[in-house]
Structure formats: structure tokens, C-alpha cells
Amino acid sequence: MKYLCLVYLEEKILNGFPSHERRAISDEAMSYCEKLQKAGQLLAASPLHPVETATTVRVRDGKTSTTDGPFAETKEQLGGFLMIDVPDLNDAIRIAAQFPAARFGSVEVRPMKELGCAD
Template sequence: MKYLLLIHGDESKMSAATVVDETGMSPDYHAYNNAMAKAGVLLGGERLRPTKEAASVRVGEDGTQVLDGPYAETREQLGGYYMIDVSGIDEAVQWAARCPAARLGTIEVRPIWPTRAE
């Protein structure tokens, strides 16, 4: 079953992190990514750019509204994600707990609702 591991944390702290090599990853993330790849569970993932570069779109009766930045002010921002394919929620939670960001923020584990092409 596929899950998203959504990485939430304090964006100011994430932005202040030191890049340790040409990949832009810390040794902890490099090891985590390698462990997921070796286990065959990693389907993909990316780090997201800061919320100041984001736009939020809402369509209503008055037309389309585009807002700069995130829709809501929060203490934690979505900073990235991993998509994994594992046996169930318990295994997904185990992988989330191993994510280096879990020590500084929150990893939300969400099952993916499959989309069927017609």
C-alpha cells in the first residue's frame, strides 16, 4: 500500500540547516534515503521550496483568487515528502519515525487513495 510521509517543521529552522555535501543532504538524510531505497520501499520524494515562494488558489462564486504564500499561518510548514510502498500503516509509521525530521517536527503518515484511469 502506498503512503505519503509529509514532513512538517519550522521553516526558519529548516532553511538555516547547513548543506553538508553536493547533494544538499545531511548524512542522516543520506543514510535514511539509502535505507529506504535498499529496502525497496521508496517510490519518490522531494524537498519543497519555502512557503514565501508558494501560491494558494481558491475558486469560488467570485472567480479565482490567488494568494501569495500558504493559505493558513501555522507553526509548522510542509517542507517535503516521501512516497513509499509498504505492507501497511504500522510499517509506514516505522519509516516515518526513522526520518531525521521527526526529531525536529512532525511526520504525517497518509495513505494514498488510488486513482483509477478510465
């Protein structure tokens, strides 16, 4: 079963870490993703640029509008994702819990429908 793991964090907290600690977290995340990829469990993963680079798009009455920044003001922002393929939710939770950002943010695990528009 495919799962999308959405990694949320407070950018203020992450930016408050010393640069060597941020590098260590990034290196740990890369190593973990490599391990998952070698095990055949990782389909895709990527960090996102900071929230201030986001653009929200809406279409109302046929008119497109854009807003700088995220759709909602929240403490935690979407910081990245992992798309995994594992037998069940328990395996997905185990993988999410071992991702470094789960220690100071959160990882939302969502099953993916098989009716996607791209394969």
C-alpha cells in the same frame, strides 16, 4: 499499501541550525531515502522550497484567485514528502519515525487511496 508521509517543520528552527548541521541533516535524509529506494519502499520524495515561495490558488464562482504564501498560518510548514509502499501502517510509522526531520518537526502519515488519477 501506499502512504504519503508529509514532513512538517518550523523553518525558523531549521534555519537556526548552523550551516554544517543543516548539511548533515540533508545528507542523512538523502542517505535514508537511498536506503528506502534500494529496499523498494520509496516511490518518490522531495523537499520543498521555503514557504514564502508558495502560492495558494482558489476558485470561487468560476474566478481564480491566487495568494502568495501558504493557505494557513501555522507554526509548522510543509517542508517535503515521501511516498512509500509498505505492507502496513506500522511499517509506515517506523519509516516516518526514522526520517531525520521527525526529530525537530513532525511527519504525518496518510494512507493513499488506490483510485488515483495518475499511476
